[in-house]
Amino acid sequence: MKLLLTSGGITNPSIEAALLELLGKPIAECHALCVPTAQWGHQGCGPQGARAFVAGTPGRGQAMTAMGWASVGLLEVSSLSTIDRERWEPWVREADVLLVDGGDATYLAHWMRESGLADLVPALDTVWVGVSAGSMVMTPRIGPDFVSWTQAPDDRTLGVVDFSIYPHVGHPMMPENTLADAERWAADLGLPAYAVDDDTAIVVVDGRVEVVSEGTWQQLA
Template sequence: MKLLLTSGGINNKSIHGALVDMLDKPIAESTALCIPTAMYGHPWVGPGVKAWEFITGNPGNPMVSLGWKSVGVLELTALPSISKDRWVPLVQDTDVLLAAGGDALYLSHWMQQSGLAGLLPSLKAVYVGMSAGSMVMTPAIGEFFVGWTPPSGSDDTLGLVDFSIFPHLDHEMLPHNTMAAAEKWANGIQGPAYAIDDQTAIKVVEGDVEVISEGNWKLFWP
């Protein structure tokens, strides 16, 4: 499984280059499915206009608008109501999954309910996450990021990597996402934890972890 876990999407040359390396072929020859599900669980980004903007790559979405051979929509909340024969082959044949930001616990819940979570480790596709779309792959998100509450009441996510992520470090529109706040958050995380800004991504290929950055980041150890 190949993961490219970003804070703000594919928004600089270094992260773009890492994506192309992981695909092993040009973006123009690669098929993509975008996953907007996390947006619906977060009051800032969905439902409505911003979900449409993500899906259409308008305006200039730094994931969907990269020039893919084709882009489809994989809405996880719909999958439990249709036969797996209708969507599993589609996911297995695609080159990249593009997961939007929003609410990580909402996304985790629907990845599990839909069956996609169990399918992910066996896929050939590159998984590209933005914000919550990245955080969902970690063991837990920490109380700082809890919004939508799952039936379990836990902040646990999928645990497909062994580290946690604090995204949007020092973002101008998120005054509480400071390095000091990230350090306090990391103290409550049971394992390594990265604070990353929007110019940073974490590349994971067969368990090997590499930070790709033109910005600011920090790794906290427990």
């Protein structure tokens, strides 16, 4: 699977160019599935935010669902374990891109494991575009500071990549998200990590990692 791990979505031309390179064809020829699942696990999210992401409202993942895709479908991961895999797996395999919103990464990881999607993802020839927790879910751990889901057993996530991500550095609505705090967070984790702002993305293809940025980022640990 090809990963475009963002903090705030497709926020600038450099990140959009990285997305187009991963897709290998124009957006107008690509079929997308959007995944709002992580929102349900976060104490600060709810129905209005999920609808805004799905509808492509400006400011929600930078309106990723409204970029002109050939089609956009909705994939609610928490429902997949209640239906036959033979039914939902073709939906995922046939998509060119999964647009995965933020919220709580441990909640999303839980339902990806429960459904079997976590096992399927590494073998997919699909682009995964994560926003915040939708990116962090691919890491080994997110740190206790980023766990909002009250039923999470710990801060572990899927470990598809071998580094962690500290998002939203310098965000005006998150004044606590500073590079200094990211350094403390990374030291507590004891893992390789990146601190990124909303104008930065991390591209991962076949284990190769590249940072694409028009903003601020720092490699930690």
